[in-house]
Amino acid sequence: xxxxxxxxxxxxxxxxxxxxxxxxxxxxxxxxxxxxxxxxxxxxxxxxxxxxxxxxxxxxxxxxxxxxxxxxxxxxxxxxxxxxxxxxxxxxxxxxxxxxxxxxxxxxxxxxxxxxxxxxxxxxxxxxxxxxxxxxxxxxxxxxxxxxxxxxxxxxxxxxxxxxxxxxxxxxxxxxxxxxxxxxxxxxxxxxxxxxxxxxxxxxxxxxxxxxxxxxxxxxxxxxxxxxxxxxxxxxxxxxxxxxxxxxxxxxxxxxxxxxxxxxxxxxxxxxxxxxxxxxxxxxxxxxxxxxxxxxxxxxxxxxxxxxxxxxxxxxxxxxxxxxxxxxxxxxxxxxxx
Ligand code: MN
Numbered sequence: 001x002x003x004x005x006x007x008x009x010x011x012x013x014x015x016x017x018x019x020x021x022x023x024x025x026x027x028x029x030x031x032x033x034x035x036x037x038x039x040x041x042x043x044x045x046x047x048x049x050x051x052x053x054x055x056x057x058x059x060x061x062x063x064x065x066x067x068x069x070x071x072x073x074x075x076x077x078x079x080x081x082x083x084x085x086x087x088x089x090x091x092x093x094x095x096x097x098x099x100x101x102x103x104x105x106x107x108x109x110x111x112x113x114x115x116x117x118x119x120x121x122x123x124x125x126x127x128x129x130x131x132x133x134x135x136x137x138x139x140x141x142x143x144x145x146x147x148x149x150x151x152x153x154x155x156x157x158x159x160x161x162x163x164x165x166x167x168x169x170x171x172x173x174x175x176x177x178x179x180x181x182x183x184x185x186x187x188x189x190x191x192x193x194x195x196x197x198x199x200x201x202x203x204x205x206x207x208x209x210x211x212x213x214x215x216x217x218x219x220x221x222x223x224x225x226x227x228x229x230x231x232x233x234x235x236x237x238x239x240x241x242x243x244x245x246x247x248x249x250x251x252x253x254x255x256x257x258x259x260x261x262x263x264x265x266x267x268x269x270x271x272x273x274x275x276x277x278x279x280x281x282x283x284x285x286x287x288x289x290x291x292x293x294x295x296x297x298x299x300x301x302x303x304x305x306x307x308x309x310x311x312x313x314x315x316x317x318x319x320x321x322x323x324x325x326x327x328x329x330x331x332x333x334x335x336x337x338x
Contacts, residue, residue, distance in 0.1 A: 001319050001323060003322060004072040005071050005072050005312075005327070006071075007075070007305065008272055008296065008297045008333075009077065009176070009228045010076050012058045013056060013078065016097065017082070018055075020086060025038035031182045032189060034081060036195070037179065051301050054301035058101070058102070065300075071298065071300075071309065073112055074112070074114075075114045075116060075141060076105065076114070077116040078144055080147075080177060081179075083120050084120070084150070087122070091122045094120075095118040095130060096130060099115075102115040102138075103115065103138035103139070103140060111338045114140075114141045114338070116143055116144040117135075117143050117171075119131060119145065119162065121145065121149040121152070121154070121162060122150070128161040128162055128164065128165035131143060131171055132169060141336065142171050142174060142226070146176045147207050153207050154175075160219070163220045167223045170222070170224075172225065172226050172270075172334065173223070173224070174225075175204055175208060176204070176228060177196065178200065179199055180202060180203045181203065200229070201229055201233050204227065204228075204229075208265075209241070211225065213254060214255070215257055217264040218257065218258065224268060224269075224333070227269060227270075228271070228297060229272075229275050230281045231271035231285060235271065235289060236284060238288060241261045245261050266289065269293070270293045270295060270329070270333055272297035274297035275299045275302070277310075279311075279315060282294070282317075291317070291329075292329060293329070295325060296326045
């Protein structure tokens with residue numbers, strides 16, 4: 001069986017966005033989580049140079065690296081936190097410019113790259129327009145949202161135009177991690193907890209649950225969400241989330257919804273393997289979600305993509321399952337044509 005390896009959470013950045021992050025970081029009232037990013041992974045230090053070079057390249061060098069690792073296609077997305085730390089008009093302009101650069105890279109390598117469009121939730125009306133442009137003009141394959149935008153989450157009514165456009169244009173939203181929102185980040189600021197080992201999953205899992213429990217999928221039943229990092233832990237918790245939701249609803253702590261939280265999760269979400277190379281985690285996810293809802297991702301350049309490929313090549317699944325996780329599910333979810 002021929003299997004093409006498609007990696008669906010692969011990061012890039014434009015020089016302009018990288019520059020503007022440093023403008024924000026040098027300013028006042030920097031979000032505490034983002035400030036930590038500025039002190040570490042975004043710091044302009046020699047140790048970050050290789051990663052920065054890799055993020056900035058969406059051309060021949062990246063393709064050569066993919067060839068070396070055995071990745072047939074990357075679905076590219078603007079790396080976290082993208083434009084979500086900028087004031088509204090700058091964010092809107094830079095999201096569009098980044099999407100133009102992305103579409104150009106995809107046009108240059110149509111069999112090797114596909115792309116998810118960035119949006120600036122700061123201006124929901126403009127973001128909805130950009131979703132339309134990304135789908136119809138740029139022919140991108142979905143959207144990337146790097147969790148909270150200045151402490152706000154997509155379940156808020158002001159963001160409904162974004163959810164509506166995503167549903168109408170059938171653009172899945174990859175809900176990608178960033179540091180916990182400013183209103184609850186404090187206890188995460190120690191010991192690296194704000195970062196990818198735990199804080200990112202806590203933040204993104206919270207965001208996903210806010211969407212579910214707000215009733216967003218009753219309002220937008222065709223809305224599709226993609227979660228990385230094996231579902232940010234949610235597959236493990238689903239049974240308990242349901243069980244306690246029933247009580248929470250009874251004691252008027254939670255909104256009454258026609259269905260259980262897990263039912264929305266299993267219908268409106270798919271998950272990816274980004275950054276997880278644990279067979280027990282994959283096994284549990286297969287048991288909970290089924291093989292059709294799990295996609296391969298490497299999280300280049302943050303994670304070791306060679307290790308991700310070694311893991312998925314050797315994972316204890318059937319060849320049919322491996323093909324679905326590596327290739328067929330990505331083709332279906334992101335409507336890949338190349
Ligand atoms: Mn990532």
